[in-house]
Amino acid sequence: MKNDIKKQSKELVKKCPWLFNTLKGIRIVFFYFQRVNLLKTLYYNFYFFSFKQAFKLPLAVGWNVRFRGTGSIILSASEIHPFMLSFGVLKIDDIESNSDKTYISNWGNLEFQGYAKIHPGAKLWIFEDANITFKGNNTIGARSIVASEEFIEIGFNSGCSWDCEIFDTDFHFLIDVSSGEIYPKKKKVFIGDKVFIGNHVNIGKGTKIPNGSVISSWSKVFGSFTRKGENLLIAGNPAKVVDTGLTMTHAYEEALEAECEQKMKNKQRK
Structure with missing residues (x-):
């Protein structure tokens, strides 16, 4: 039944693309009108x-x-x-809430090289002379914090789930009591392309994710x-590599179809 409806919908889109685009446009406008502060x-x-x-x-x-702050946002x-x-607009229904306050505290430079979604309740905190760069198709989940005193780069098609922390600083210095050596409190963070960060993850200074x-x-x-x-x-x-050759996919329908096909083949073999 569902497959028949999908086929009919696809045929309608091919015959009347203007109708599909019009309805899609109305839906998008209505969606954003509810969640966006136009002023x-x-x-x-x-x-x-x-x-x-x-x-x-x-x-x-x-x-x-x-x-907050006097920093610049570069597109x-x-x-x-x-x-x-989008800042504080898009959310995961039933998990996140638009009532959560989103803070952009910027005294440095915040750069976007493409699409990005900052979910409700997230906080971006850029200190003076610091930089955070999003390379495109990025997502920062609800109540997550990205704080930079030096430099953080988040690669293309990468993002984090809710309640994560990404810091390039310890905020405080540590001193070796025997030698008197003071350790640096900040170091650049690089997160590669197509990286998925699960909920409640903490990423500290000097981290490099491939x-x-x-x-x-x-x-x-x-x-x-x-x-x-x-x-x-x-x-x-502390985190370590537990497996290799794995990556995240958002092609849920294709993955489910492949799983069903594999189960059918296994049944036929039995």
Whole structure:
């Protein structure tokens, strides 16, 4: 039954693409109208971006978003699209709430090279002369904190789930009581492309995560993992590589179909 409905829908889209695009547009407008503060959206687009960029309204600002600081937000994407950036707007229903306050505390530089979603309750904290760079198609989950005193780079198509912490600083210095040596409190963080960070993960200063990796929930991650190759499964406290050759997929329907086909083949063999 569901397959028949899908086939009919696909045929209707092919015959009447204009109808599909119109209905999709109405749905998007209604969706954003409920969650976007239009006055804030207009104000901050023209406050942060050039007129040429701001005219296309690349930034959608939710009702409970607070901006603090005198830093800059840079949009360096090759193409500018409406609402390609969203702060405190998009959420996971029944898990996240738009009532959670989202804070953008920026005294440095916040750069977006493509699409990005900052979920409700998340906090971006950029100190003076520090930088956070999102390379595109990024997601920061609800109540997560990304704080930089130096430099954090989050690769293309990478993101974190809810209640995560990504810091490039310890905020305080440590001193060796015998030698008197003072250890540096900050070090750059690099998160590669297509990295998925599970909920409640803590990532500390100096961390380097290779492309395609998955970090398991509740892990405490410190140091560089780039020598281990790519597509790593990282887990634990302290975190270590527990498996290789694995990566995250969002192709749920294709994965489920492949799983069903495999089960059918196994039954036929029996």
